[in-house]
Amino acid sequence: MRSRENLIPVYYRLADDIKQQIEAGVLKDGDLIPTEAQLGEQYAISRMTVRQGIALLAEAGLIATVKGKGSFVTRPRLNQLVIDLTNSGVSKEQLRYKLVSVNLVRNNLELAHELGLSGETNIIAVKRLLFKGQLPVAIEEKFLRYQKGKPLLETQLEYADFPELVAKHQDSVPVRNDMVISVAALSAEQAKLLETEEVLPALVVKQVIYAKEDKPLGVSIMVCHKDRFELKATSYPLSGRL
Amino acid sequence: MRSRENLIPVYYRLADDIKQQIEAGVLKDGDLIPTEAQLGEQYAISRMTVRQGIALLAEAGLIATVKGKGSFVTRPRLNQLVIDLTNSGVSKEQLRYKLVSVNLVRNNLELAHELGLSGETNIIAVKRLLFKGQLPVAIEEKFLRYQKGKPLLETQLEYADFPELVAKHQDSVPVRNDMVISVAALSAEQAKLLETEEVLPALVVKQVIYAKEDKPLGVSIMVCHKDRFELKATSYPLSGRL
DNA sequence: CAGTGGTCTAGACCACCAT
DNA sequence: TGGTGGTCTAGACCACTGA
The missing domain is CATH 3.40.1410.10 (Chorismate lyase-like)
Incomplete structure (x- = not known):
């Protein structure tokens, strides 16, 4: 079920779609995103593949998944800043x-x-x-x-x-x-x-x-x-x- | 294939085992960890479950997986520090x-x-x-x-x-x-x-x-x-x- | 109770890498 | 060419949530 023309994986495409919706304000802080089963049906992909996309979003801090309830949109963790010492200060x-x-x-x-x-x-x-x-x-x-x-x-x-x-x-x-x-x-x-x-x-x-x-x-x-x-x-x- | 007595998932157990080996110096920087097929056989679990454990280690920066080659032990990214503004400075x-x-x-x-x-x-x-x-x-x-x-x-x-x-x-x-x-x-x-x-x-x-x-x-x-x-x-x- | 996410399986095909 | 990780499937059972 990989996109034919593109080389990008389906789960990545799904994650990016939801990310766009969050950044555009369609999905707001606290909103529930569709269930894994629903997303699987929408994209015509298996649930494990949906979960791969969901995992990307959770890792990026855009959503938080709660067992038994669903996945909620969260404000990105802008209070967590990363210092990269190999680049910081001077190149x-x-x-x-x-x-x-x-x-x-x-x-x-x-x-x-x-x-x-x-x-x-x-x-x-x-x-x-x-x-x-x-x-x-x-x-x-x-x-x-x-x-x-x-x-x-x-x-x-x-x-x-x-x-x-x-x-x-x-x-x-x-x-x-x-x-x-x-x-x-x-x-x-x-x-x-x-x-x-x-x-x-x-x-x-x-x-x-x-x-x-x-x-x-x-x-x-x-x-x-x-x-x-x-x-x-x-x-x-x-x-x-x- | 979940551990009977413990509530911890198998893939987590696998990831922790490898983490211990890295921290103890058994697996050194640059070493190749066993292939996903080998790990699946060792732990008697399916390859997708092995991959879940591998993903944890990669996310933590303990290993880097390379397509077609394998997963290598890497020094953790100690040059990337996180400032948490909600806790920093004063509680x-x-x-x-x-x-x-x-x-x-x-x-x-x-x-x-x-x-x-x-x-x-x-x-x-x-x-x-x-x-x-x-x-x-x-x-x-x-x-x-x-x-x-x-x-x-x-x-x-x-x-x-x-x-x-x-x-x-x-x-x-x-x-x-x-x-x-x-x-x-x-x-x-x-x-x-x-x-x-x-x-x-x-x-x-x-x-x-x-x-x-x-x-x-x-x-x-x-x-x-x-x-x-x-x-x-x-x-x-x-x-x-x- | 029904619905949700969490875990896990036993396969499959692919792209990439070395030889 | 054979071996590796990357993607994906179509199921399954579980633990947790809420009504």
């Missing part, structure tokens, strides 16, 4: 990295606690500078558990993004990344690295990467020059496939 | 709102351009103050196209969040929300509203809500006190169902 191609320092930290209790370690464990601290062209835009500081027999190759230090770095260097598999965005003033040292005046505020982006069971694997703190870096987010990717 | 229960002003703006070219309007159109400007307990934490300024015959009721002004407000007041259906996060210094007026010193920097969160075909419906700008407000994001919700 990846323009970015250059410069390694500032690599250290072994010991007896830093606050850091050790954040990484779920005792104070005596060695922690690797990597500091990088991010450039956009010739302009330094951010200082990135990363802290990882010291993992024996897993040297941090310089290529990894220079190019890998943070989750990738953690994945390569740790034995545990990273499964979650938590982020906190805040504002802080630049220290004298940070201002010097960013080639700017001391008094400037900065955007601070802190990430903590976890393995399963909330085991922390690494911490990253980015201090971004306020006029050279922006974080972007959008609700769209969630419904990107439709 | 919703603690928030109080105070309406500062409602104005009709005309001939503000910059604003009109952002809303896709000519300079002579009326724009509604709503300014609110957000409190956490007795402390003002942020100034929220919203701009919407003036829509005839759709008054902004005061209850909506006080309580609705931004996408909800836009949905209620505009004829077009909102479908996308873009956000830019940056840093700026407080103006004297803003500092006074936030009951703080003038020189402080602030977190600035700007949102633009669009209808289909990139038609802008509304703009919201939140200016947040640096010590009283944080934005949180996490990669986890994307794989929350598993």
Whole structure:
């Protein structure tokens, strides 16, 4: 029952039809869409195929299906925004990295606690500078558990993004990344690295990467020059496939 | 073929098994998982049921399926973080709102351009103050196209969040929300509203809500006190169902 | 009780990929 | 060419909802 001329699957066509009706206001927030049986009859397709289309709409947040009742039109989840770090701030191609320092930290209790370690464990601290062209835009500081027999190759230090770095260097598999965005003033040292005046505020982006069971694997703190870096987010990717 | 004792569906069990193997490192990044036919035989279930489990894993970003080849284990998309505005910053229960002003703006070219309007159109400007307990934490300024015959009721002004407000007041259906996060210094007026010193920097969160075909419906700008407000994001919700 | 979505089957044909 | 995932069917039984 696939459309003859088009290569697009039937269930996709069904989902798109309903999406159009929602975006045009024909189907409004709270409305019940036709039952799966009815849609199957309308499109002359089997119920399992209808369900495939329904699933697309539910995944995109356009409808919510309730067992025993039906599928309701819902306002898209515009309160859920996605930050894509691989694209945000500055496009990846323009970015250059410069390694500032690599250290072994010991007896830093606050850091050790954040990484779920005792104070005596060695922690690797990597500091990088991010450039956009010739302009330094951010200082990135990363802290990882010291993992024996897993040297941090310089290529990894220079190019890998943070989750990738953690994945390569740790034995545990990273499964979650938590982020906190805040504002802080630049220290004298940070201002010097960013080639700017001391008094400037900065955007601070802190990430903590976890393995399963909330085991922390690494911490990253980015201090971004306020006029050279922006974080972007959008609700769209969630419904990107439709 | 549903598990007899448990109420959990078989396809969910299959997905969870594979997820455990990935998180334990048994299946590594790039590995091929068994084919759908093999999994069907292993679990003694039909191929369509296997595919339901596979779909869960793909949705969570744990695997990527390639037509004609198979399903590969992939590192979870830790670079994609979700901001949930209904929970971020401060928990919703603690928030109080105070309406500062409602104005009709005309001939503000910059604003009109952002809303896709000519300079002579009326724009509604709503300014609110957000409190956490007795402390003002942020100034929220919203701009919407003036829509005839759709008054902004005061209850909506006080309580609705931004996408909800836009949905209620505009004829077009909102479908996308873009956000830019940056840093700026407080103006004297803003500092006074936030009951703080003038020189402080602030977190600035700007949102633009669009209808289909990139038609802008509304703009919201939140200016947040640096010590009283944080934005949180996490990669986890994307794989929350598993 | 009738109607709904949730799960599951045992097939089928196709498009794509590697060899 | 044989193997893979992508689509689709025409059934079935279940759990949940509401009257």
